[in-house]
Structure formats: C-alpha cells, structure tokens
Amino acid sequence: MFNVLYGGDRLTLRGIYLSMRSMLEHNRFPIHFYVLTMAVNDKGNKGRAIIEQDRIFLEEMAKEFNKDNIVELFDYTDRYVSTLKNTRNHKSSFSPYCMLRLFSEEILPDETVLYLDADTLINGDLSPMLSIDVSKIELAAGLDYLGEWWVHPGYFNSGVLLLNGKKVKETHLFNNCIDLLMKKTFYFADQSALNVLVKDFIYLPRKYNEQRPMKKDTLICHFCNRVWRFWSPIRPWDVKKMREVFKLHQFDNTYKDYLEKFPFEEIGTQRPDYKI
Secondary structure, three states: OEEEEEEOEOOOHHHHHHHHHHHHHHOOOOEEEEEEEOOOOOOHHHHOEOOHHHHHHHHHHHHOOOOOOEEEEEEOHHHHHHOHHHOHHHHOOOOHHHHHHHHHHHHOOOOEEEEEOOOEEEOOOOHHHHHOOOOOOOEEEEEOOOHHHHOOOOOEEEEEEEEEHHHHHHHOHHHHHHHHHOOOOOOOOHHHHHHHHOOOEEEOOHHHOEOOOOOOOOOEEEOOOOEEOEEOOOOOOOHHHHHHOOOOOOOHHHHHHHHHHOOOHHHOOOOOOOOO
C-alpha cells in the first residue's frame, strides 16, 4: 500500500482534498493517507484543528476510487504546545502547520512514505516514484527554486519528500529537527532544520516537485510562493485564479468535483461563486 502524509488546519482541508482527489484520479492502487493536525489558539480562524467529521469526509471520497483506501487523523496539539509553540519559529511568516510533519516520526511505517504540502496537485501516475530507491537514505527531495538563490546551492524544498520511514525513525531525523528548532530560529523553520540535519538523501527529478509553471512531464505541481511574472502566492483552492491567471485547465475534473461537493460552509468559509 502506498503511504501519503499531509498536515494542516481546518481551512487547509481544501488543499488536502484537492491534492488527494487529483492523486486518486490518476492512481487507483490502494493508498493509506495520514493527516496531521493541531489547534493553534493564537492563529484565529487559521488555527483550528481538522476534526473527525473531516476525516470521514476525506475517507468517503477516497473510497470512491478504491475501497481499500484509508484516511487516518492524528492531532498533535499537546506536543506542539509543549515544544515549538514557545519558540520564535512559531512566529515565522510561514504557517506553524508546516512544522507538523516533524511530529510524524512515531507513526511512520517502516516503508516508503510520500509527504506532500497541501498546496500540491498531482498530474499523473505516481507509480514510477515508487521505483526510486530510498532504502539506504533518509529521504529524497527536490531542489528549492528560491532557496537555491536565497540560502545556498543544493538547498532542498520540503514540500514534497519521499521518506524512508524506517531510516527516519532510526536516525531520529524529525525529532532532532524539533530539538534544533527549540534552540535556533530559521527563516524557513522546519525546511532549514531538515537541510541542516539530514545525513543521507538524494534529489528528486524536478517533475516530482515543480515550483514553476508546469511542464509536459510534471507529475507533482507545487504552488508554493513563487515568482511567475510577478510574486504569485496563488493557492490551488483559488479556482478562479488558478484557471484565469495561471491558465491551468488540467485539473478541471478535480475542480468541478470540489465546487460541487466540498463542505465549504462547514469549515467556515464561503462557497466560491464560480462555475467551470
């Protein structure tokens, strides 16, 4: 079974749903989805934890594609409050939910795990990704398009990570990152901690973490902050801008379903007044 890891707050559920749905449309093999969440009381509407009702909604959608698909939910509120909540990294310009992945060490299976940020969309069959050999390393990651210039050459992006679950647990990579972030402040927080502490890794081909306009071979498109004609913090759940600014229509099937079935009101946001 393919293992996929996401993390986020309740508003981020929009991105998790879109990323999952776009993956499932192209990949019908069984997938075990791990969803990490927490409540962050000083973040207001952006600090609400994903709840069991949301997990059920995601799993029902996933089982439409394969009855063996599973969605599990893990809440790390207490762990975050007792560790990273009281650090300067908590006040980073990036969401504290980016640091959630570091709490997953205890639940990682002794297998390959694909971690994805919630602002990713899948554009094809990921089976070839499973042939990437991570058996002797901790992870595989793509170069960070901006970090290569702003931080240092070779700096990798943590929004798409192909993890060796067993190795990460053996080296305590994630727990060591938490310890480091409790002592030191980084602009890119967990991403920089991973770059500093990872011992053995390889680079993923760009097609598995495309942070620029999509190419013909792009399989995972990552809509992180990017310079694309202009600074473009457009996220996948902004359907109108994705289609009219980025001119992307590859995901129209996913978007039609999203606009029809996603429970916008239940997570406290308005249903988009937009038609495809």
